[in-house]
Amino acid sequence: MAVEWREQKAKGLDRPEPVLLPGQTYATIDEKITSIVIKRPLHPGWLLGAGISFALVMLLMYAVTWLLIKGIGIWGVNIPVAWGFAIANFVWWIGIGHAGTLISAILLLLNQKWRTSINRFAEAMTLFAVMCAGMFPLMHLGRPWNFYWLLPYPNTMSLWPQFRSPLVWDCFAVGTYFTVSLLFWYQGLIPDVAAVRDRARHPLKHLFFGILALGWRGSAKHWKYYESAYWLLAALATPLVVSVHSIVSTDFAVGLVPGWHSTFFPPYFVAGAIFSGFAMVLTLSIPLRKFYGLEAYVTLQHLENMGKIMLATGLVVAYSYFQETIMAWYSGDINEWHMVVDRAFGAYGFAFWTLITCNVVLPQTLWWRKARTNVAWLFILSLCVQLGMWTERVVIVVQSLHQDFMPSAWYMYFPTAWDWATLLGTIGFFTFCFFMFIRLLPMISIHEVQDLAHAREPHPESPEPSDAAQRVLSPQPQEG
Amino acid sequence: MRKETPLYGLLAEFDTPERLLDAARKAREAGYRRMDAYSPFQVEGLAEEVGFRWNILPWLVFIGGFAGAGLGYFMEWFGMAVSYPINVAGRPLNSWVSYIPITFELGVLGASLTAFFSMLGLCGLPKPYHPVFKAPRFDLATKDRFFLCIEADDPHFDERATWQFLSHLGALGVSEVAS
Numbered sequence: 157m158a159v160e161w162r163e164q165k166a167k168g169l170d171r172p173e174p175v176l177l178p179g180q181t182y183a184t185i186d187e188k189i190t191s192i193v194i195k196r197p198l199h200p201g202w203l204l205g206a207g208i209s210f211a212l213v214m215l216l217m218y219a220v221t222w223l224l225i226k227g228i229g230i231w232g233v234n235i236p237v238a239w240g241f242a243i244a245n246f247v248w249w250i251g252i253g254h255a256g257t258l259i260s261a262i263l264l265l266l267n268q269k270w271r272t273s274i275n276r277f278a279e280a281m282t283l284f285a286v287m288c289a290g291m292f293p294l295m296h297l298g299r300p301w302n303f304y305w306l307l308p309y310p311n312t313m314s315l316w317p318q319f320r321s322p323l324v325w326d327c328f329a330v331g332t333y334f335t336v337s338l339l340f341w342y343q344g345l346i347p348d349v350a351a352v353r354d355r356a357r358h359p360l361k362h363l364f365f366g367i368l369a370l371g372w373r374g375s376a377k378h379w380k381y382y383e384s385a386y387w388l389l390a391a392l393a394t395p396l397v398v399s400v401h402s403i404v405s406t407d408f409a410v411g412l413v414p415g416w417h418s419t420f421f422p423p424y425f426v427a428g429a430i431f432s433g434f435a436m437v438l439t440l441s442i443p444l445r446k447f448y449g450l451e452a453y454v455t456l457q458h459l460e461n462m463g464k465i466m467l468a469t470g471l472v473v474a475y476s477y478f479q480e481t482i483m484a485w486y487s488g489d490i491n492e493w494h495m496v497v498d499r500a501f502g503a504y505g506f507a508f509w510t511l512i513t514c515n516v517v518l519p520q521t522l523w524w525r526k527a528r529t530n531v532a533w534l535f536i537l538s539l540c541v542q543l544g545m546w547t548e549r550v551v552i553v554v555q556s557l558h559q560d561f562m563p564s565a566w567y568m569y570f571p572t573a574w575d576w577a578t579l580l581g582t583i584g585f586f587t588f589c590f591f592m593f594i595r596l597l598p599m600i601s602i603h604e605v606q607d608l609a610h611a612r613e614p615h616p617e618s619p620e621p622s623d624a625a626q627r628v629l630s631p632q633p634q635e636g
Numbered sequence: 637m638r639k640e641t642p643l644y645g646l647l648a649e650f651d652t653p654e655r656l657l658d659a660a661r662k663a664r665e666a667g668y669r670r671m672d673a674y675s676p677f678q679v680e681g682l683a684e685e686v687g688f689r690w691n692i693l694p695w696l697v698f699i700g701g702f703a704g705a706g707l708g709y710f711m712e713w714f715g716m717a718v719s720y721p722i723n724v725a726g727r728p729l730n731s732w733v734s735y736i737p738i739t740f741e742l743g744v745l746g747a748s749l750t751a752f753f754s755m756l757g758l759c760g761l762p763k764p765y766h767p768v769f770k771a772p773r774f775d776l777a778t779k780d781r782f783f784l785c786i787e788a789d790d791p792h793f794d795e796r797a798t799w800q801f802l803s804h805l806g807a808l809g810v811s812e813v814a815s
Contacts, residue, residue: 183780324738371763371765375672377687379678380683381691395744610653
C-alpha cells in the first residue's frame with residue numbers, strides 16, 4: 157500500500173483533480189454558468205423531476221389542509237409520545253441546512269478555495285431546508301394561525317412570551333438563521349445576476365435579472381464594501397450556525413426525559429447536523445455536475461473533500477452515541493439505563509441498528525481514497541447517511557418518549573399515513589424549490605470562480621491588443 | 637454633435653486585471669481623482685487606486701450588532717422583570733443566563749441586517765440606471781473585461797488629453813460615456 161501510494165505521489169496522482177480544471181478563462185466560466193439560466197432549453201428530465209416534486213408539493217398541501225381541518229390527531233402523536241415525526245423532521249431539516257452555512261461561511265473564513273464552486277447551491281439548500289424545517293413546529297402548534305403568539309408583540313393582555321423557554325429561543329434562532337442565510341445568499345448573487353442581466357437578450361429576462369441585480373456595475377469601490385460585508389456576514393453566520401442547532405438541542409436537553417436530559421446534546425446535535433448536511437450537498441451536487449456538465453467546476457476533489465468532512469463529523473457522531481451510553485451507565489440511573497437497553501433491543505431496536513449501520517458503519521469506507529473518489533458510492537452513501545440521520549432524530553424523539561418513568565404510562569407510537577405524507581411533501585417542496593433555483597438563478601458563483609481562475613494564474617499571458625481591435629474600439633474624437 | 641450631450645467621462649477597456657490595476661495607478665499618479673474602475677470580480681488594491689479612502693462598514697456593523705443585542709436583552713428584562721413579572725419556582729426575575737440565547741441571536745440579526753443594508757447604502761444601490769451602462773461593450777464588465785472610467789468632472793479632465801493618456805496605458809480601446 158505504502159509503496160503504491162508513494163509511486164502515485166511521485167506521479168502527481170495523490171490529488172485526484174484540482175478544484176478548477178485547467179482551460180477555464182473568465183469568459184468560459186461566465187458563459188457556461190449563465191447559459192444554463194438563459195439559453196438552455198427545457199429538458200424533459202428537468203420537467204419530469206420538477207413535475208414529480210410538484211406532485212409531492214400538492215401532497216403536502218393536501219396533508220396540511222386536512223391537518224388544519226381535523227387537528228394534529230390525524231398524526232400518530234399522543235401521550236406519552238406527544239412529539240412524533242413533526243419534531244424529528246424539524247430537527248433533521250434544520251440540520252441539513254447547516255452544511256450550507258458551513259461551506260459558505262466557515263470554509264470562507266478558513267480560506268478553503270474549493271468551497272467557491274459549491275457554496276451557491278449549498279446556500280440555496282440551506283434556505284429551502286430551513287423553510288421545510290420551519291413548517292413543522294408551526295403545524296405542530298395545533299392552532300398554527302396563532303403562531304405569532306411566539307413573538308413579543310403588544311397585545312391586550314400585556315403578555316410576553318416566556319423568554320426562559322428553549323422553545324421561544326428556537327423561534328428567534330430559526331428566524332435569525334433564515335434571515336441571515338437569505339441575506340448572505342442574496343448578496344453573493346448580486347454580481348452574478350448582474351452578469352446574467354448583461355448576457356440576457358430577451359427583454360423580459362433582462363428586466364427580471366436587472367431588477368434582481370439592483371444596478372450592480374462591478375465598481376471597484378462597490379467591490380470593497382461588498383467584500384467587507386460578505387466577510388462580516390460569514391463571521392456572523394459561523395457562531396450563528398453553531399448556536400442554532402445548540403438551541404434546538406436544548407429543546408430536548410432541558411426536558412427531564414431519559415435520553416434527552418444530557419449536557420452534551422449541543423455539540424452532538426451540531427456534529428450530526430453538519431454530517432447530514434454534507435450528505436445532502438453530495439446528493440445534490442453529484443447529479444447536478446453530471447446533468448449540467450459542471451465537472452470542470454465541481455471536481456472529484458470537491459467530492460473527496462466532502463467525503464472527508466463526512467467521515468470526520470460521522471466519527472464525532474459515533475463518539476456521541478458511545479458517550480450517551482457511557483453517561484447512562486455511569487449515572488447509575490435506572491431510567492437512563494433502561495432507555496439505553498430499550499433503544500438497542502426494544503420495540504424500536506430496528507431503527508437504532510439502522511442508524512448505527514448508516515451513520516457509523518458505512519461511513520468508515522471513507523477512510524479509503526478509492527471510496528471517496530467513487531462517485532456512485534458517494535451518492536449511495538450520502539442517501540444512506542440521510543436515512544440514518546433522519547432515523548436518529550426519530551429515535552431520539554420517539555423512543556425516548558415512549559417509555560419514560562412510569563411503566564403504566566408507556567405507549568407505542570406508530571406514524572400514520574399523514575405523518576408520511578407530510579414528510580414526503582416537504583421533501584417534494586425542497587426538491588421543487590431546488591429545481592426552480594437551478595433554472596432561474598446561476599447555481600455556481602461566477603465571480604468567485606473567476607477570482608479562483610485569476611488566483612490560479614495570476615499573470616496570464618495575453619497578447620497585446622492588435623491594431624485592428626484598436627481601430628474598431630476607439631475611434632478618435634472628432635474635432636467639433 | 638457630441639457637444640449636445642454632456643460627457644460623463646471616458647471609459648478605457650483592458651483585458652486583464654493587472655493591466656487595469658496598472659492603469660489606475662498611473663492615472664492616479666497623473667493627478668486624476670474622479671475616477672472609478674469596473675471589474676467582473678474583486679481586484680485586490682484596485683479600490684485604493686481609484687480613491688477609496690476609509691471603510692466605515694465594519695463600524696456600522698459593530699454598532700448594529702451591539703444595538704441588536706442590547707435591545708434584545710432590554711426586551712427580555714423589561715418583559716420578564718418589569719412589565720409582567722411572574723414568579724416561576726422562585727427563579728430570579730432577571731434570570732440573565734436564560735436570556736443569553738435570544739440576546740445573542742438578536743445581536744447577530746442586528747449586525748447582519750446592518751451589514752447587508754449598509755453595503756447597499758454605501759454603494760448607492762439599488763440604482764437601476766448609471767451612465768456607464770450606456771457605453772458600448774460595458775456589458776463585458778461582468779464577464780471578462782476590465783474598465784477604467786475617468787469622469788468629466790475631474791479637475792484634470794481634458795477630453796483630448798485624457799483620451800490620449802488612456803490610449804497610452806495599454807487599453808484595448810477608449811470610448812465616451814454620455815451622461
